[in-house]
Amino acid sequence: MNSTVATLTARSLLGHRRALLLLALPAVFLVLAVISRWLAGEDSGNTVVLLGGFALGTLVPLLGLIAGTGAIGPEIDDGSVVYLLSKPLGRHTIVRTKLAVAVGVVVTFAVLPTLVAGLILSGGSDRLAVGFAVAALVAGIAYCALFLALAVMTRHAVVVGLLYALIWETLVGNFVPGAQALSVQQWALALTEKIVGSSRSAELSITPAVGLGAAVPLLLVVVVGFTWYAGRRLRSLRIAGDE
Amino acid sequence: MSDATPPTPSARSGVIHDIGYRHYDGPRLGRGHIARALFVESALGAYGIGRSARSKIVPMLLFAVVCVPAFILVVVAAITNADELPGEYTSYVLNVQVLVAIYVAGQAPANVSRDLRFRVMPLYFSRPLERVDYVLAKYAALSAAVFVFVAVPLTIMFLGALLVELPIGEQAPDYLRSLGSGLLVALVLAGIGLVIAAVTPRRGLGVAAIITVLLVLAGVQGVVQGIATEENEETLAAYSGLFSPFTLVDGVQSSVLGADSALPAEPPGTVGAIVFLIVTLLLVVACVGALLLRYRKVSI
Numbered sequence: 001m002n003s004t005v006a007t008l009t010a011r012s013l014l015g016h017r018r019a020l021l022l023l024a025l026p027a028v029f030l031v032l033a034v035i036s037r038w039l040a041g042e043d044s045g046n047t048v049v050l051l052g053g054f055a056l057g058t059l060v061p062l063l064g065l066i067a068g069t070g071a072i073g074p075e076i077d078d079g080s081v082v083y084l085l086s087k088p089l090g091r092h093t094i095v096r097t098k099l100a101v102a103v104g105v106v107v108t109f110a111v112l113p114t115l116v117a118g119l120i121l122s123g124g125s126d127r128l129a130v131g132f133a134v135a136a137l138v139a140g141i142a143y144c145a146l147f148l149a150l151a152v153m154t155r156h157a158v159v160v161g162l163l164y165a166l167i168w169e170t171l172v173g174n175f176v177p178g179a180q181a182l183s184v185q186q187w188a189l190a191l192t193e194k195i196v197g198s199s200r201s202a203e204l205s206i207t208p209a210v211g212l213g214a215a216v217p218l219l220l221v222v223v224v225g226f227t228w229y230a231g232r233r234l235r236s237l238r239i240a241g242d243e
Numbered sequence: 244m245s246d247a248t249p250p251t252p253s254a255r256s257g258v259i260h261d262i263g264y265r266h267y268d269g270p271r272l273g274r275g276h277i278a279r280a281l282f283v284e285s286a287l288g289a290y291g292i293g294r295s296a297r298s299k300i301v302p303m304l305l306f307a308v309v310c311v312p313a314f315i316l317v318v319v320a321a322i323t324n325a326d327e328l329p330g331e332y333t334s335y336v337l338n339v340q341v342l343v344a345i346y347v348a349g350q351a352p353a354n355v356s357r358d359l360r361f362r363v364m365p366l367y368f369s370r371p372l373e374r375v376d377y378v379l380a381k382y383a384a385l386s387a388a389v390f391v392f393v394a395v396p397l398t399i400m401f402l403g404a405l406l407v408e409l410p411i412g413e414q415a416p417d418y419l420r421s422l423g424s425g426l427l428v429a430l431v432l433a434g435i436g437l438v439i440a441a442v443t444p445r446r447g448l449g450v451a452a453i454i455t456v457l458l459v460l461a462g463v464q465g466v467v468q469g470i471a472t473e474e475n476e477e478t479l480a481a482y483s484g485l486f487s488p489f490t491l492v493d494g495v496q497s498s499v500l501g502a503d504s505a506l507p508a509e510p511p512g513t514v515g516a517i518v519f520l521i522v523t524l525l526l527v528v529a530c531v532g533a534l535l536l537r538y539r540k541v542s543i
Contacts, residue, residue, distance in 0.1 A: 021452075028459060032466055039474045046470060054462050062458065066451050077446045151447075158447035159301055159349055162454055166341055167308075 001097050002089055009101040013070050022066070022105070026113035029059060033117035047122040048204045051132040052192075055114040056185055060136050061165040063110045064143025067102035069158050071144075073151040076237070085234065092231035099148055099227055106140035126204070131195035139188035142222050146184070149226035152233045180209035184222065190215035278376040281367075285384030289350040301349050306392060309342045313396035317403025327413070328404055332421035333496055334505035335400070336393050336428055340489045343432065344457040346392055347385075351436030352449035354385050359444040364541050374541075378534045382437060390429035397421050417502060424496035427523060431488045432457075434530025441537045460487040472507045480508035481515060485522055494519040 014022070032054065036046050072095075075081040084094065114136040118129025143165075151157040169186075172179040180186045189208035193201040201207070208215070284293060290306065291299030316330045323329075336343065358364055367377055401418045405411060436453050443449040464487035471480035484490035490506060497504035498516035510519045 025455070025459060028463060032463055035467065036470050039470050039476060039479075049469065050466060054466060058458055058462050062451070062455050066448075066455070069447055069451070073447050074445055155446070156297075156301075158450045159345075162345055162348070162450070163301075166345060166454075166458075171341060 001100065002093055005084065005089070005094055005097045006101050008084075009071050009098050010104075012074060013067060013101065013105055022063070022109050025059060025063065026109050029054060029113055030117055030120070033120045037120055042122055042125065044122055044126055044128060044204055047118060047128050048206060050121060051114060051118055051128065052189070052206065055110070055117065056132060056135055056139060056188065057170070059114070060106065060110045060139050061143055061169070061185070063106050064102075064140055065147050065158065065161045065165060067105040068144040068147030069151040069161060071098040071102040071148055071151070073155075073157055076151065077155065081237070085237065090231075091234040092228070095148065095152075095227055095231040095234060099144055099230075102144040102148060103141050106144060107137065111136045111140055126200055127195055127197075128204075131192040134195060135188035135192040138191055138219060139184050142184045142187070142219050145223045145226040145230075149230035149233070152230045152237070177209065181214075183209065184219075186210055187215035187219050274371045274373065274376055277370055277372045278380045281372070281377065281380040282384045282387075285354055285381055286387045289354060289385060289388035294353075298353070302346065305342055305346045305349070306395075309339050309346075309392060310396045310399055312339065313399040313403070316400055317407065320404065320409070321407045327409065328400060330400075331503065331505065332397055332400060332414075332417045333424070333502035334493075335397060335421060336425060337489055337493055337505055339393075339396075340461065341458075343389070343393060343428070343489075344454060344461075347389060347432045347436040348450050348453040348457065350388065351385060351433070351440040351453055352443075352446075354440065355381055355437055356440050356444045356446070356449050359441065359541070360446065368541075374538045375535065378531065378538050382433060382531060382534065385433035385437060386426075386429045388429075389433050390426055393425040393428060394422055397425065420496060420500040420502045423500055424492050424502075427492045427495060428489065430527050431492060431523060431530075434527055434534075435488060438530050438533045438537070441534060457488065461489060463487070464490050468507060477508065478511070481511050482518070484508070484510065485519070488526075491519060491523055491526075495523050 033050060036043075036050060040046050072081070075084065085091070111133055115129055115133035118132055122128050146164075147157065147161045150161055154160060168179060169183045186209040189206060190210055190212045193206050193208050194212050196204070196206060210218070287293050290302045312330070313335070316328050319325070320328050330338075358367070368374065397418060401414060404414045435456065439453045439456060440449040443452050464483055467483040467486065468480050468490075471477075471483060484494040484506060493504060493506060494510045494515070496502045497506075498510040499520055510516055
């Protein structure tokens, strides 16, 4: 970890009024939670739809994509990453620092709003708020590590990441159930199921495609593996323009 | 060089450095031709034609994927000898909206952001091309590309239906309605995509911004309509379609063009139809206006 790199990364992610634009996402989400509570009252079914579908299905992957690729992508793109790489800092330190900042952004703009929205929607009932907040946190870390490594690997990281998060996890997952076994979202959902309790989860149709025993190792492998690989790839980065 | 002697005024103004090459004095094509060339180049570029092989992968792949369900519908109808297609023309775009959104998010920045990022706008505007021409040509090009993206699968369904000898009288009205709403979807999405892409020229950021806006709007619309339908708030359920571009156009399609809506609630009566139509048209006009404002400030 290096505080200067962290400050610079945070500034590139949140400076220039970008923080305000990012704030719009959780704001819309919280307004939605309030509307739902106001119209439907305390309802665990709606909570699962909003937190599972909107927060875990849309908000967390998108913010993970913006924060993960945004932490290093623009620097590689405009070539200024060479000034960072030429400093006496380990490449793995750089990646870990940038990952920490990206995770911080996701926690601020997606995980905490998920917790608050969960409390607005269902209070403390069924431990849904905590369950989905934990899932959002874990999924957020995994998405950040994945998309940060992707940003080091390819200049088309955002499009490739979108294809994974939207096409693979959602569309392909709906038609080919096996595809869901390789889905960060489903792994995180396994944690929610554990926290809420399996019988109540089944009633609320929280049905992860993988069990906890598979989900935790897979999440660890993705986070540790992709973070390590991103550092490794940074050792021999090619700065070349295409298009 | 500033302290060099001022150049001797020459008879032909505008010549910086004449080293004696033969001049071009054939006909010069004007604004219209430049705008048309820009339109064609941009529209083909939205499918990667005329760009690098790597730029062709994503649009071509998405285009293939969006056509697959149409093929499947036709094949199913042929095998089962059904007397109608197993899917509606008019709900096709709504069902593949994620693909359309990703396509727009990928191609809108490719269409306008690169010109801004690499600062080549002065090269365009040093020709007789006006800013209005540039904006309209780019807008028309992306709209045409998105329209082709949604119209080809619909046409596959229509031609397939005729091939398996379904009556043309039953197929044609819904096919034409879906083409009409496909045109509206193309105009609305291209407008939203271009406005966002033109203000976020950084690579990747424009793509993420467009997809975020489209998906969050669709998510908000789905949640609000779902809850409102469940709680029997019919007015809110009906007007929640205004939140997302796809359901907005679906509302126009069902209320103005008279198709069956795939959504749980559609615009109520004549008032609803007028509101949905006006919001759609205002959105298109607002997008063109925003683009013109943006490009008026582009420095030369």
